[in-house]
Amino acid sequence: xxxxxxxxxxxxxxxxxxxxxxxxxxxxxxxxxxxxxxxxxxxxxxxxxxxxxxxxxxxxxxxxxxxxxxxxxxxxxxxxxxxxxxxxxxxxxxxxxxxxxxxxxxxxxxxxxxxxxxxxxxxxxxxxxxxxxxxxxxxxxxxxxxxxxxxxxxxxxxxxxxxxxxxxxxxxxxxxxxxxxxxxxxxxxxxxxxxxxxxxxxxxxxxxxxxxxxxxxxxxxxxxxxxxxxxxxxxxxxxxxxxxxxxxxx
Numbered sequence: 001x002x003x004x005x006x007x008x009x010x011x012x013x014x015x016x017x018x019x020x021x022x023x024x025x026x027x028x029x030x031x032x033x034x035x036x037x038x039x040x041x042x043x044x045x046x047x048x049x050x051x052x053x054x055x056x057x058x059x060x061x062x063x064x065x066x067x068x069x070x071x072x073x074x075x076x077x078x079x080x081x082x083x084x085x086x087x088x089x090x091x092x093x094x095x096x097x098x099x100x101x102x103x104x105x106x107x108x109x110x111x112x113x114x115x116x117x118x119x120x121x122x123x124x125x126x127x128x129x130x131x132x133x134x135x136x137x138x139x140x141x142x143x144x145x146x147x148x149x150x151x152x153x154x155x156x157x158x159x160x161x162x163x164x165x166x167x168x169x170x171x172x173x174x175x176x177x178x179x180x181x182x183x184x185x186x187x188x189x190x191x192x193x194x195x196x197x198x199x200x201x202x203x204x205x206x207x208x209x210x211x212x213x214x215x216x217x218x219x220x221x222x223x224x225x226x227x228x229x230x231x232x233x234x235x236x237x238x239x240x241x242x243x244x245x246x247x248x249x250x
Contacts, residue, residue: 040083043072043074043079043083044083044084044093045097046072046073046074047068047069047072047074047079047080047083047084047090048090048093048094048097049072049145050068050071050072051063051068051071051072051080051090051091051094052094052145052148052149052152053071053144053148054067054068054071055091055094055152055155056147056148056149056151056152056155057148057151059155059159060087060091060152060155060156060159060160060165065077065080065081065087065090068080068090088165088166091156091165092166092167092168092171094149094152095167095168096168096172096175098137098140098149099168099175099176099179100175101140102136102137102139102176102179103175103176103177103178103179105136105139106132106136106176106178106179106182107177107178109128109131109132109135109136109178109182110132110178110181110182112128113125113128113129113132113182113185116185116188120189120191121185121188121189123240123244125189126186126189126190126240126243126244127236127240129182129185129186129189130186130204130236130239130240130243131236132178132179132182133179133182133183133186133201133205134204134205134208134236134239135208135232135236137149137150137153137209138150138208138209138212138232146212147212147213147216150209150212150213151209151213153209154206154209154210154213157202157205157206157209158206183201186201186243190243190244192243192247193247196247200242200243201243203242204238204239204242204243205239207235207238207239207242208232208235208236208239211231211232211234211235212228212231212232215228215231
């Protein structure tokens with residue numbers, strides 16, 4: 001009996017070590033995120049929404065995993081690690097969640113753009129393609145969700161993307177085919193050198209996001225400001241002009 005118990009304990013220890021090793025290995029890849037999707041979707045969504053809200057208000061570096069668990073109503077302080085692995089995978093999950101919502105919107109917008117022909121795309125097509133790239137985060141229906149995601153996305157683009165935090169564009173392009181198609185055609189339509197095009201896209205995307213953020217700040221301070229759709233429309237006019245402008249003389 002004692003030998004049997006020792007044998008069982010040994011097998012259990014072996015299984016536990018194997019599980020830990022597999023989890024550690026999987027945390028570094030897309031396969032881990034795919035497998036974790038099967039774990040309580042409701043809890044995952046609560047953690048995603050809580051993290052998005054906290055990251056928006058306190059920045060990514062200012063929020064602990066314990067705080068996210070508490071905000072999501074999870075007594076288990078290891079809930080984020082169980083469902084996502086670590087903070088980086090949680091951030092990826094936020095982007096995946098929002099991209100899955102925005103992809104049908106982008107697909108519908110892209111379907112309304114005239115097919116590409118042998119002649120250069122006209123200015124209005126450039127505006128339509130640019131809207132596909134930039135507008136969907138500004139179209140999230142719930143005002144608080146929209147603001148939280150816009151603020152998180154602005155922080156990510158300004159401060160965290162260059163540090164190595166990944167976006168689905170980096171590892172799962174199949175999640176956003178309409179964004180990629182619009183972006184590639186926009187590059188061809190603008191006729192800019194790649195480095196200048198990438199710089200301008202980053203600048204005008206930041207402009208549109210900051211327009212929404214600054215409007216909210218003005219409202220919070222009790223200052224008058226135009227409706228949000230007016231602000232975003234004007235930001236898109238400026239963005240379109242920037243993408244169509246000639247390269248600066250040097």
